[in-house]
Amino acid sequence: xxxxIIGVSTIIVxxxxxxxxxxxxxxxxxxxxxxxxxGDVLDPLYxxxxxxFDPGKYLRDxxxxxxxxxxxxxxxxxxxxxxxxxxxxxxxxxxxNVWTFxxxxxxxxxxxxxxxxxRIHFINNGSKSHTMHFHGIHPAEMDxxxxxxxxxxxxxxxxxxxxxxxxxxxxxxxxxxxxxISHGLYGVYIVDPKEGRPSADEMVMVLNxxxxxxxxxxxxxxxxxxxxxxxxxxxxxxxxELIRIYVVNMVEFDPINNFHLHxxxxxxxxxxxxxxxSTYTDMITLSQTERGIMEFKYDYPGKYLFHAHxxxxxxxxxVGIFLVNDNPDQKSQTGIDYEN
Amino acid sequence: xxIKKNYSKVKTIASGIIPFGFLVIMIxxxxxxxxxxxxxxxxxxxxxIEKIEFVDSEIHVTVRNTGPIPVKIAMADVNDRIQSxxxxxxxxxxRFETALVRIPFSWNEAEPYTIGITLDDGVRFDKFIEAAxxxxxxxxxxxxxxxxxGTYVGIIPVMIGLLWLPFIKRIGKNKYNFFLAxxxxxxxxxxxxxxLEGFEVSKENFSTNFNGELLIIxxxxxxxxxxxxxxxKLTSRTNLTASSKPLAIxxxxxxxxxxxxxxxxxxxxxxxGLGQVALSTFLIVGFALHNTTEGIAIASPxxxxxSPISKIIILGLIAGSPxxxxxxxxxxxxxxxxxxxxxxxxxxxxxxxxxxILKWLYQSEQKLVQASIxxxxxxxxxxxxxxxxxV
Numbered sequence: 001x002x003x004x005i006i007g008v009s010t011i012i013v014x015x016x017x018x019x020x021x022x023x024x025x026x027x028x029x030x031x032x033x034x035x036x037x038x039g040d041v042l043d044p045l046y047x048x049x050x051x052x053f054d055p056g057k058y059l060r061d062x063x064x065x066x067x068x069x070x071x072x073x074x075x076x077x078x079x080x081x082x083x084x085x086x087x088x089x090x091x092x093x094x095x096x097n098v099w100t101f102x103x104x105x106x107x108x109x110x111x112x113x114x115x116x117x118x119r120i121h122f123i124n125n126g127s128k129s130h131t132m133h134f135h136g137i138h139p140a141e142m143d144x145x146x147x148x149x150x151x152x153x154x155x156x157x158x159x160x161x162x163x164x165x166x167x168x169x170x171x172x173x174x175x176x177x178x179x180x181i182s183h184g185l186y187g188v189y190i191v192d193p194k195e196g197r198p199s200a201d202e203m204v205m206v207l208n209x210x211x212x213x214x215x216x217x218x219x220x221x222x223x224x225x226x227x228x229x230x231x232x233x234x235x236x237x238x239x240x241e242l243i244r245i246y247v248v249n250m251v252e253f254d255p256i257n258n259f260h261l262h263x264x265x266x267x268x269x270x271x272x273x274x275x276x277x278s279t280y281t282d283m284i285t286l287s288q289t290e291r292g293i294m295e296f297k298y299d300y301p302g303k304y305l306f307h308a309h310x311x312x313x314x315x316x317x318x319v320g321i322f323l324v325n326d327n328p329d330q331k332s333q334t335g336i337d338y339e340n
Numbered sequence: 341x342x343i344k345k346n347y348s349k350v351k352t353i354a355s356g357i358i359p360f361g362f363l364v365i366m367i368x369x370x371x372x373x374x375x376x377x378x379x380x381x382x383x384x385x386x387x388x389i390e391k392i393e394f395v396d397s398e399i400h401v402t403v404r405n406t407g408p409i410p411v412k413i414a415m416a417d418v419n420d421r422i423q424s425x426x427x428x429x430x431x432x433x434x435r436f437e438t439a440l441v442r443i444p445f446s447w448n449e450a451e452p453y454t455i456g457i458t459l460d461d462g463v464r465f466d467k468f469i470e471a472a473x474x475x476x477x478x479x480x481x482x483x484x485x486x487x488x489x490g491t492y493v494g495i496i497p498v499m500i501g502l503l504w505l506p507f508i509k510r511i512g513k514n515k516y517n518f519f520l521a522x523x524x525x526x527x528x529x530x531x532x533x534x535x536l537e538g539f540e541v542s543k544e545n546f547s548t549n550f551n552g553e554l555l556i557i558x559x560x561x562x563x564x565x566x567x568x569x570x571x572x573k574l575t576s577r578t579n580l581t582a583s584s585k586p587l588a589i590x591x592x593x594x595x596x597x598x599x600x601x602x603x604x605x606x607x608x609x610x611x612x613g614l615g616q617v618a619l620s621t622f623l624i625v626g627f628a629l630h631n632t633t634e635g636i637a638i639a640s641p642x643x644x645x646x647s648p649i650s651k652i653i654i655l656g657l658i659a660g661s662p663x664x665x666x667x668x669x670x671x672x673x674x675x676x677x678x679x680x681x682x683x684x685x686x687x688x689x690x691x692x693x694x695x696x697i698l699k700w701l702y703q704s705e706q707k708l709v710q711a712s713i714x715x716x717x718x719x720x721x722x723x724x725x726x727x728x729x730x731v
């Protein structure tokens with residue numbers, strides 16, 4: 001009996017050593033590692049064709065509104081629709097219920113010139129109350145806090161004079177506030193100075209994150225919602241061309257976020273309210289809704305990383321690449337048409 | 341007359357089946373395609389990370405879908421930092437299906453790691469490893485090494501314990517009863533120990549969906565009842581002489597202890613396999629000391645008979661050698677499921693043996709409340725407790 005036990009067990013044990021190999025496939029992962037596998041690959045790599053929200057398009061997409069004029073004042077009208085039932089693939093294979101302004105997180109970038117009349121026709125098609133609260137200067141009843149707009153088609157018109165000059169966030173201000181913001185109800189509102197800013201390749205970056213398991217810690221971070229997107233779809237810029245980034249930190253749960261640029265330094269204008277930069281650096285730390293404008297030029301072509309130097313965030317998606325292309329004829333530019 | 345009898349038989353069968361039929365109809369009604377009665381609440385997906393192995397520049401994670409619905413694995417992370425990975429055979433897991441997640445990662449030996457797996461709904465499950473140690477390579481050398489360890493833990497201590505046989509033979513009746521009672525104490529302790537060990541494995545590795553505690557109790561009871569029944573049949577059918585009954589009891593004890601040592605072997609093999617080397621050194625020394633007492637347990641019922649030495653050695657081997665098998669299973673294919681099944685079977689077997697000895701004592705003494713018996717059980721449990729501290 002004993003020998004039988006040992007005999008059988010020996011066969012069981014030693015059969016494991018001669019396990020047959022399955023035919024492997026070779027993958028190169030998003031971090032450059034090579035995996036041989038007979039199965040699937042779990043890689044946080046988005047391709048442009050599968051992404052529901054296109055960070056490449058959002059980056060340089062400024063909305064100036066429907067323009068009319070009254071008594072010499074420019075009126076810019078926008079229609080913003082809030083929804084809270086959308087399920088979006090926010091990282092490959094990971095689906096999350098995003099709450100959106102006009103269908104995207106972040107919502108559309110609203111841009112006006114100082115002194116313009118901004119009129120927002122807000123429609124709430126969600127299942128909860130929502131509002132739009134703009135940072136900036138406006139009358140109390142336009143603050144989007146005490147006038148909750150009911151679900152299922154509730155409407156409100158926000159109207160105020162654009163100001164002050166700078167880059168500001170807008171977001172829903174219904175309680176519980178953290179829930180409404182972290183689900184994605186926010187966007188960027190830019191007020192240009194009347195005299196304009198020097199011509200530049202301009203872009204918007206909202207630093208945000210998603211807490212997909214609701215443990216009050218973000219599972220994903222990004223510039224413009226999609227983790228690792230600009231790492232695999234580098235932002236194309238040119239040498240000697242002025243780059244201007246409107247950066248807004250909308251990360252919830254974490255007290256700070258930051259922005260580090262490789263191979264270069266930038267002039268930083270906190271909140272964009274002053275024309276004089278506060279500092280010349282490659283590293284800025286931002287708390288919730290802290291924002292500013294960064295301006296820089298690259299002298300040398302090539303690939304340059306930009307990312308959170310809170311490396312945890314960059315390893316969870318907040319990392320991107322500028323691909324600087326040679327631009328021999330570009331020396332300087334003058335003037336920019338802010339009207340379009 | 342015959343027809344009438346058949347008719348009543350049909351009636352019996354029908355009356356047995358009809359309630360069952362209604363039960364089927366009720367379940368079909370509840371879960372059938374047209375039923376919306378139970379469409380409330382949310383079915384939450386759940387996975388359990390069963391095993392994490394550190395191999396050459398890769399971390400291997402075995403996950404099982406332990407929830408009520410199929411799941412899709414979306415992402416892997418190490419220390420909460422997103423990592424690319426491969427998943428085999430694929431990322432869709434049906435209920436109870438397992439998959440191997442291979443994360444390319446140059447890990448550092450002896451450092452702690454938390455491995456996380458995120459599902460398609462964004463929920464993350466993780467498991468903490470105190471210290472990364474290279475996974476063992478399954479080869480003949482290691483199998484031989486395990487065999488040697490199993491011998492040290494199982495066979496040699498039991499044989500040493502059996503050396504007390506001549507001593508027990510020479511002592512008087514009261515003292516002999518004391519040693520039999522001591523055996524009962526040892527066994528009861530071992531049985532409880534095995535069940536507690538099973539509870540621990542279940543708590544650490546089982547999803548609550550599996551009801552690990554109830555599984556352990558069920559298997560222990562089944563093992564107890566099954567062995568008790570077959571042992572009763574065995575001893576009543578064969579015309580046992582006065583001298584062969586103790587040997588039969590000795591054999592039962594040896595089998596029970598053998599199952600228990602299989603569990604111990606599993607623990608040692610798993611400890612080495614999972615890289616908890618310091619722990620396994622203690623385990624080996626502790627089990628070796630602990631298992632010497634098991635030899636006494638086998639020796640006691642044999643003491644008053646003339647059993648050939650060869651049979652006693654075979655009993656020792658039956659009790660001790662499963663430890664080798666245990667280290668192989670534990671080291672090469674550890675799974676919490678096999679561990680729990682073996683531990684529970686062992687516990688049931690041990691309780692059954694303890695009961696058999698108790699009955700035997702009662703038959704010869706007609707009275708169990710005696711100083712020698714009560715103190716024997718107490719001392720037996722105490723000895724086990726003290727030696728178990730070493731483990």
